[in-house]
Amino acid sequence: ITALQSLQRESKVELSGVTYRIPALLYIPCMAKLLAFAEERLSIDDAHANLLVLRRGTFYRNYVEVNMRALETATLKHHRSMNPCPVYDEFTGIVFLFFTAVLGKTPEAYQIVTGQNVARLCYVSSSDQGRSWSNVTDLTQQVIGRSITDWATFALGPGHGIQLKSGRLLVPAYTYHIDCKECFGKLCKTTPHSFTFYSDDHGQRWRFGEFIPNLPTVECQMVSVDEEDGSNVLYCNARSPLGFRVQALSTDDGAVFHLGQLVQRLVEPPHGCHGSIIGFPTPTWVLYSHPTSSRSRVNMGVYLSTFPRDADSWTEPWVIYEGPSAYSDLTYIELTYSEFSATGIPAIAFACLYENGTRSPYEQISFSMFTLYDVIQNIPMNATSPDPKRHLYKKKRGRSCVAS
Helix, strand or coil, X not given: CCEEEECCCCCCCCCCCCEEEEEEEEEEHHHCEEEEEEEEECCCCHHHEEEEEEEEEEEXXXXXXXXXXXXXXXXXXXXXXXXXXXXEECCCCEEEEEEEEEECCCCHHHXXXXXXXXXXXXXXXXXXXXXXXXXXXXXXXXXXXXXXXXXXXXXXXXXXXXXXXXXXXXXXXXXXXXXXXXXXXXXXXXXXXXXXXXXXXXXXCCEECCCCCCCCCCCEEEEEEECCCXXXXXXXXXXXXXCEEEEEEECCCCCCCCCCEEEEEEECCCCXXXXXXXXXXXXXXXXXXXXXXXXXXXXXXXXXXXXXXCCCCCCCCEEEEEEEEEEEEEEEEEECCCCCCCCCCCEEEEEEEEEECCCXXXXXXXXXXXXXXXXXXXXXXXXXXXXXXXXXXXXXXXXXXXXX
């Protein structure tokens, strides 16, 4: 199946007018609900972010009904709301929408240069699949505390967080750590590091883990990976200014990460770009979405890894959109017989929410759906690429992953 649907308003907007950026996508399986979040901005400039918006859809067969609304409680006075990062607690049925609230029009670059952090860690929550939302909670003092003085700025995700089998909720994040506070009267040096905010009591209390230590890492997402030998690791895939993505592993569910490593099969455009990862059933395979060019933000692609801890395990990309494209977010959907599977066997499918356009990556946000079978059939093959087709008929939990 392949369905495309615009998540922008009916008329395209000029880059100097109201536009939508930074997509985040969450699927609630028990209710077949898709929640699509974005920033509403007065221009594409991050300093002109305004508030967060939501489109809440119901998945039925190959159709998604949507409507858009502003999240008026997801705000702090005199702050702009940025970097939506939803996470769903399947034990309590609560959706947490984390976001960064930034004072006034202060850009991230100014905070990095001066070390004057004006970002706040906030969330709103919903217990009815996104129909209504709580008032905002500001966690900055409670969770970050005095450490905020060592962070020039920080942000979340963007895109989805995850819940582990233990119940732990994980929200991906990054900060620009101040390595040297002053050098001849000016801020001397900052280094970006990815890390997690996490909760072990269903969102009552939150704390943050240690940074990926050795390589500069920025926007990130994470996947809990169950491997064939029964072991489990937390896999982080992060944006980097080094020309390639960086990955890092944690063996304690995100409290501490081991040394990061460059993933040379996954290229970054100049200055990097946000990308998304999603895992699907045991042993875990991982799908990744990102612009495929090393020269510019263009040609949105999806890549597959059947053994993500191996940096060389990624396939070549299947380009799902040819043209300017930038940020994206993936979610996993298991389709049942009543939805798509003619065989009666559930089919593995994905949805991708991504920025794209004809002249600029930021003209609209689009929604695409496709199956694992589509991915494997469309991945280009060459002599040096891993071949996922040899795993195609592998049984997973007693059923085939090749159902259509």
